[in-house]
Amino acid sequence: MTAPFELTDDSVVVVIGTGAGGGVLANELAQRGVSVVALEAGGRYLPEDYVNDEWDSFGQLAWTDTRTTSGDWRVAKDFSGLPAWIVKAVGGTTTHWAGASIRFQPHEWKALTNYGAVDGATLLDWPIDAEEMAPWYDLAEAKLGVTRTGDRPGLPGNNNFKVFEAGARKLGYEEVHTGRMAIQSTDDGDRIKCQQTGFCFQGCKWGAKWSAAYTDIPDGEATGNLEVREKAHVARILHDDSGKVTGVEYFDEDGNLNFQAARIVAVAGNSFESPRLLLNSASSMFPDGLGNSSGHVGRHYMRHLTGSVYGIFDKPVRMWRGTTMAGIVADESKHDPSRGFVGGYELETLSLGLPFMAAFLDPGAWGREFTSALDQYENMAGMWIVGEDMPQADNRVTLSDAEDQWGLKVANVHYSDHPNDIAMRDHAYRQGAAIYDAMGATRTMPTPPYPSTHNLGTNRMSERPEDGVVNRWGQTHDIANLFVSDGSQFTTGAAENPTLTIVALAIRQADHIASEMSAGNL
């Protein structure tokens, strides 16, 4: 069933990473008859392997290879070796993700035009817009089975949502519902209906939530056009004298370095590993790394504003029961500079189990102020803030002096908040607390951002080659047969969770690559 390809076969498209971007691209190419070798650093885990235990699951799925951090974000102090909480496994971070799947708003595709220049920020318009993306969003929503799109009903609200919804309505918010989720809500779909298990972040054991690991990857393999090589860590992308890429070097499970030839290479290792790989592939012809003649590779790292608000009540909530991200308030996602910042944010319910709550509620805190909050765990409700953070040239991924187990330079992730980010987060903290106060909270807690889950922007898309790394197709401006296919393409972050957009871009890119290949242009 799965296609084996020769290392010397230079007719294949090599996809690096099998997450939201790479996993979907690999399948969509395979569906169009293109031969694909997907190289994935992590192993393969399926619903029967997932565990309903936060730290055990973290040990099973999370990317824990060395990374370093700098900048004034609190993550660099509290979790200096763990800038992101993302996955190293077939299916990438779609095993961890909560499933919130919302489209960018039309104005967000043109942030520079609509917000105006912001001091210290490197805002830019995307070279594409809402109209062009609409049909790709339709396909992405159908693929992921997103609730409240098409004829798919919403999920029922859990306890955490009911507190959130009632408080939001008391404040006058109107766009409040159980979200657009890539989680099966009915009995008649391809996937089992959500059983309200409450471990969405640990991999859905029912397969109710969409993950590339058990949908796109096996679908692609079933065509006979896709070979997924797991535990294959790509070290370098190579090129010939004409400046076209020729294939990739990767370490296999046994530590052997192999060369896989390729007609096209698509990089989809998430926003730290993708720029790292381009930088680590520097050569005499491309001394600053591949695709980096503009100097933008690694820059403009965005992670969404984030932050959480937890509220404590005098009665039980039991927020951990049911879907982790169980609903949304979208009223604040508009662009309304009268609030003191550009762009907007979403509020979405969130719950952590006791072990993660202890680690993330207020990292480093101790004593009774902290423990008296945990004592009320059963009476807590929680929400997460997802807002548009400002791209900044110096928030960036560079090569660190540290090396990983393969002797490759690792990514250093530098991030500092922009004043717009701080103003927006403060606003969101106040509104979040007000929602819980309206429900009689006895205490609310503005919780700092966790290690990043949304990682964007480090190979950004731009109309002009001097402004970014890739063009409107995710093709590098410098090298025609080198593509970027993950969240690192994002020109700006918008207020929405990014994965639906990553998937829509991947489907569109697959369509483009396949037609350019058959037209003989690639």
Next chain:
Amino acid sequence: MALDTLTDMRRMTRRQLLTGATALGAFVIGNGYVTAAKADWATEMVAMKPEDFATLIQMARDIYPHDRVADEFYVRAVKSYDVQDKAEMAEAGIRALNQRSREMKGEDYLDIGWERDRVDVLRSMEDDDFFQTVRGGLVTGLYNQKEVWPIFGYEGSSYEHGGYIDRGFDDITWIG
């Protein structure tokens, strides 16, 4: 592991255990073990001095005080320091803690009666490596013990029970 040690010691009678033991703070120090007055646990020392280990237990509780969480969970959370290659570091840390306690409060850490006075001492050391090591270790050492979860109401793994779809995912009653 810690749990086995605790179980083993339960097989000794309280009388055997308490012969020749002395009280120290909330704990009872015997020849090579630590227990507490009415406790049904006792822990045998592998590498640390019992009085130092008792101090470490108290320190753990003062860092993350949960009055409904029994001592034995704190014992398990710090028992990992009672091994050859960590005991030296831990005992040096406890020596420094006692010295600071005497400077600030005129007595050893375990002799200080009020939590707030012990916390004063800890605050003065909170940037030290030893404090940070113990605190950081407790985050998983204490809160990742499945046996403490029910004390906080947390229900843990739910898949094997069929999730919460029929077990109260939306059973909240106090929303108007």
